[in-house]
Amino acid sequence: xxxxxxxxxxxxxxxxxxxxxxxxxxxxxxxxxxxxxxxxxxxxxxxxxxxxxxxxxxxxxxxxxxxxxxxxxxxxxxxxxxxxxxxxxxxxxxxxxxxxxxxxxxxxxxxxxxxxxxxxxxxxxxxxxxxxxxxxxxxxxxxxxxxxxxxxxxxxxxxxxxxxxxxxxxxxxxxxxxxxxxxxxxxxxxxxxxxxxxxxxxxxxxxxxxxxxxxxxxxxxxxxxxxxxxxxxxxxxxxxxxxxxxxxxxxxxxxxxxxxxxxxxxxxxxxxxxxxxxxxxxxxxxxxxxxxxx
Amino acid sequence: xxxxxxxxxxxxxxxxxxxxxxxxxxxxxxxxxxxxxxxxxxxxxxxxxxxxxxxxxxxxxxxxxxxxxxxxxxxxxxxxxxxxxxxxxxxxxxxxxxxxxxxxxxxxxxxxxxxxxxxxxxxxxxxxxxxxxxxxxxxxxxxxxxxxxxxxxxxxxxxxxxxxxxxxxxxxxxxxxxxxxxxxxxxxxxxxxxxxxxxxxxxxxxxxxxxxxxxxxxxxxxxxxxxxxxxxxxxxxxxxxxxxxxxxxxxxxxxxxxxxxxxxxxxxxxxxxxxxxxxx
Numbered sequence: 001x002x003x004x005x006x007x008x009x010x011x012x013x014x015x016x017x018x019x020x021x022x023x024x025x026x027x028x029x030x031x032x033x034x035x036x037x038x039x040x041x042x043x044x045x046x047x048x049x050x051x052x053x054x055x056x057x058x059x060x061x062x063x064x065x066x067x068x069x070x071x072x073x074x075x076x077x078x079x080x081x082x083x084x085x086x087x088x089x090x091x092x093x094x095x096x097x098x099x100x101x102x103x104x105x106x107x108x109x110x111x112x113x114x115x116x117x118x119x120x121x122x123x124x125x126x127x128x129x130x131x132x133x134x135x136x137x138x139x140x141x142x143x144x145x146x147x148x149x150x151x152x153x154x155x156x157x158x159x160x161x162x163x164x165x166x167x168x169x170x171x172x173x174x175x176x177x178x179x180x181x182x183x184x185x186x187x188x189x190x191x192x193x194x195x196x197x198x199x200x201x202x203x204x205x206x207x208x209x210x211x212x213x214x215x216x217x218x219x220x221x222x223x224x225x226x227x228x229x230x231x232x233x234x235x236x237x238x239x240x241x242x243x244x245x246x247x248x249x250x251x252x253x254x255x256x257x258x259x260x261x262x263x264x265x266x267x268x269x270x271x272x273x274x275x276x277x278x279x280x281x282x283x284x285x286x287x288x289x290x291x292x293x294x
Numbered sequence: 295x296x297x298x299x300x301x302x303x304x305x306x307x308x309x310x311x312x313x314x315x316x317x318x319x320x321x322x323x324x325x326x327x328x329x330x331x332x333x334x335x336x337x338x339x340x341x342x343x344x345x346x347x348x349x350x351x352x353x354x355x356x357x358x359x360x361x362x363x364x365x366x367x368x369x370x371x372x373x374x375x376x377x378x379x380x381x382x383x384x385x386x387x388x389x390x391x392x393x394x395x396x397x398x399x400x401x402x403x404x405x406x407x408x409x410x411x412x413x414x415x416x417x418x419x420x421x422x423x424x425x426x427x428x429x430x431x432x433x434x435x436x437x438x439x440x441x442x443x444x445x446x447x448x449x450x451x452x453x454x455x456x457x458x459x460x461x462x463x464x465x466x467x468x469x470x471x472x473x474x475x476x477x478x479x480x481x482x483x484x485x486x487x488x489x490x491x492x493x494x495x496x497x498x499x500x501x502x503x504x505x506x507x508x509x510x511x512x513x514x515x516x517x518x519x520x521x522x523x524x525x526x527x528x529x530x531x532x533x534x535x536x537x538x539x540x541x542x543x544x545x546x547x548x549x550x551x552x553x554x555x556x557x558x559x560x561x562x563x564x565x566x567x568x569x570x571x572x573x574x
Contacts, residue, residue, distance in 0.1 A: 010392075013476050017388035021381035021447045022400055028444020029407050029415065036418035046425065093313060096306050107310050109561045111317055115568070116553045118505025120525045124532065124546050125320045128539065133323055133339040167317065172568070179569045217573060228411045231507050235532070249413045256417045257512075266417045273414035280409070 040267040045260040058267040067243070068268050071251035072275065078158070078247060079226035079279075082165045086222045087215070089170040094177030108178060111171035119168060123235025126164045127151065130236075154244035157237045161245060164232055169225065173218040180214030181207070216287045223283055227276040248272050321550075328547045332540040347540075354531075354544040362520050363527035364552065370435060370523060371503045374442035378499055379492050382447050386454035387480055391466075401455065404448040412445070412508065420512050434517035438510060442503055450495045453571065457491045458484070497567030504553065524549045 040058050042051045062068060093111055097104040114122055130150045138146030150156035184207055192202055230249040233239065239246035239254075246254070252272060256265030327335050328350060329343040354360065389397045419441070424430040429437040461484065469479045485492075507525045514522055528549060531542040557564060 014388065014392070016477070017384045017480075018397070018400070021385040021443075021451065024381070024440060024444045025404060025407070025447050028419070028441050029410065029448070030403070032415040032418040032422060033407075033410060035422060036415055039418055039421065044421070046421065089313075092309075096310055099303075099306055101303060101306055107314065108565065109557075110314055112561075112565055112568075113317065113321075113554070113557065116501065116505075116557050116564070117550055118507060118525060120505070120507040121528070121546055121549055124528070124542070125324055128327070128339075128543065128546075129320050129323060132336060132539070136337075136339050167320075171317070172572075175565050175569050176572055179573065221572060224411070228413055230413070234507075252413055252417075253508075257420070262417055262421060269414040269417060273411060276411060277409060 036266050036270070039263055040270060042263050044262040046256070046262050047260070054263065058263045061264050062267050062271055065264070065268070067246075068248075068251055068255075068271075071246050071248045072272070074158070074245070075227060075229070075248040076275075078162060078165075078229065079223060081162050082169075082226045083219060083222045085162065085166045086169045086173055087218055089166055090173035090218065091177050091211075093170060093174045094181055097174070098178055098181045108175065111174055113171065114168045115172045119229075119231030120235045122164060122168055123232040126160070126167075127236050130160050151237055152241055154241055157241065157245045161229075161232060161236055164236060165226070165229070168232065169222060173222065176218050176221075177211070177214050180211050184210050212287065212290055216284065219283055219287065220280060223280055224276065227272070227279065248275075324543060324547055324550075327539065328543040330540075332538065335539045335543070350540050350544045351548065354541045354548060357541060358527040358530055358545050359519060359522070360527070360545075360548055363522050363524045366435070366521060367504060367523040370438055370442070371500055374439045374446065374503050375496055375499045377439070377443050378446035378450050379496060381443065382450035382495070383454050383485060383488060383492065384480060385447070386451045387458055387484055389451070389455060390458045401451070404451050408448050408452070416508070416512060423513075430513055431516055434514050434521055438513045441509060441513065442499075445509075446499050446502075449571075450499070453495055454488065454491060457488060461487055493563065494567045494570045497564055498571040501564075501568070 041053060041055060043054045043058070044051045093107075097107045097111075134146040135149050137143065138148075150160045188206060189202060192206060197205070228249055229247050230253070233245065233247050233250050237245045239250050248268075249272070252265055252269045255268060256262050259265075323339065326341075326343055327339055329346045329348070331347060334341075334344070389401045420430070423437055423441075429440075465483055465487075466479050469483050470476075474482065505525065510523050510526055514526060519527075528542075528545050531538060531545055
């Protein structure tokens with residue numbers, strides 16, 4: 001630890017080094033967070049100069065807002081499938097591109113590509129694929145699965161979002177798994193092979209337990225991204241058809257900025273925050289336990 | 295034994311090839327169709343283009359104000375990232391070297407704030423900086439940069455903090471003995487050592503800010519067309535009822551292109567940076 005002798009100099013350096021970051025951090029995150037709590041007790045349309053106090057009314061309204069809970073359930077369902085599929089596909093790809101074949105670096109680079117492009121633009125690309133290319137394919141080959149646009153059907157539109165998310169994040173989680181797999185010591189794998197362990201046994205008894213830390217990271221990241229999904233939702237389906245694919249983030253956005261109900265929107269935003277916090281805390285808690293056992 | 299290994303290899307290649315097609319066919323379709331007429335796009339989206347209509351690109355560039363938006367995106371991203379790196383590095387350095395109760399509690403606050411998702415504070419942000427202070431109306435781009443710094447600082451300070459702890463004190467002590475002040479010590483001695491960490495944070499932040507959509511939508515909503523970033527500028531082609539693909543697809547391609555070109559040259563750094571940044 002280094003410390004200045006003069007008090008004035010110490011305070012001066014404190015302000016110089018930490019002042020800008022702390023000030024902006026407080027202004028952009030902490031103040032809005034606290035003000036957000038305050039807002040939930042008022043009714044405001046975002047324009048008028050008066051903001052009447054309504055007490056717990058907004059929270060009561062949250063529980064009566066059926067559309068909101070529908071969006072929360074849809075988000076949970078989406079997160080469930082997305083987390084499993086993203087991690088499954090990513091782990092499979094990671095094991096293949098670390099198998100020591102020629103060109104594995106090329107494949108890693110390729111699978112990572114969607115992560116360079118934002119969810120919005122990815123959604124636009126796939127909107128074209130689902131809307132035009134798939135339908136055209138369905139008409140030409142008489143495939144009933146693709147004969148009508150997936151984005152026009154509420155169940156298929158949901159799966160379209162899941163597919164695009166898997167496509168978007170699998171490469172990202174893959175590189176994290178690759179980093180983990182590289183750290184699996186080669187000698188214990190070789191030793192077990194000589195001892196007669198087959199590939200399945202090696203995977204289950206040695207590689208998977210050693211990969212638990214990687215899984216903690218990837219599941220945490222995909223959970224967080226899944227719960228907060230907005231861009232792909234917006235560019236692929238805009239919440240449609242008939243609001244059937246409106247996820248929680250989009251619902252909150254619409255509540256505040258389209259229905260001009262800021263207080264209720266913010267109360268719902270906080271409920272969403274608690275759902276996400278609960279999910280991630282539970283995930284970290286249970287996976288840490290798993291790590292100890294392994 | 296030999297044949298089994300060969301068989302296994304064939305399987306690996308087969309699965310990888312199929313996945314590769316799944317990952318790249320949307321990009322290929324984009325490339326093919328960007329050069330067709332609207333009628334061709336709708337009739338036969340999966341065929342190769344028969345004529346190359348580069349005019350599509352010209353129309354898209356003009357209508358979305360491509361170069362203007364590209365510059366805006368570039369300016370906002372680079373200004374935000376440089377300032378995030380500058381402020382966070384200094385702060386993390388000071389937090390590590392001056393462990394006071396105040397500094398520890400600020401560090402703790404920053405780290406815990408990382409669990410707050412953007413969506414749970416976007417409404418108060420718009421209320422404070424829009425209606426109450428009027429920043430969003432007066433200075434949309436600077437406000438946006440200001441916010442990116444606020445959102446970027448916690449993770450950057452966290453990553454820098456972890457690294458600076460491992461930097462030996464002796465170097466700095468020697469510099470201080472030689473008459474360097476804190477400021478000089480940081481910029482001449484510490485910052486150069488932090489270079490790999492800065493690259494990691496920089497890559498993470500560039501990818502995030504360049505592609506960000508929700509925050510710019512909220513902050514630049516009232517800004518003129520000439521102030522928009524790429525993800526916002528492309529909205530002119532995308533309406534709920536009809537999409538003019540002839541301009542829309544070239545526009546999408548034009549947005550993707552700069553990033554892919556950078557990726558082609560810096561792929562190793564980017565993948566490394568993202569991995570390093572996520573594991574921490």
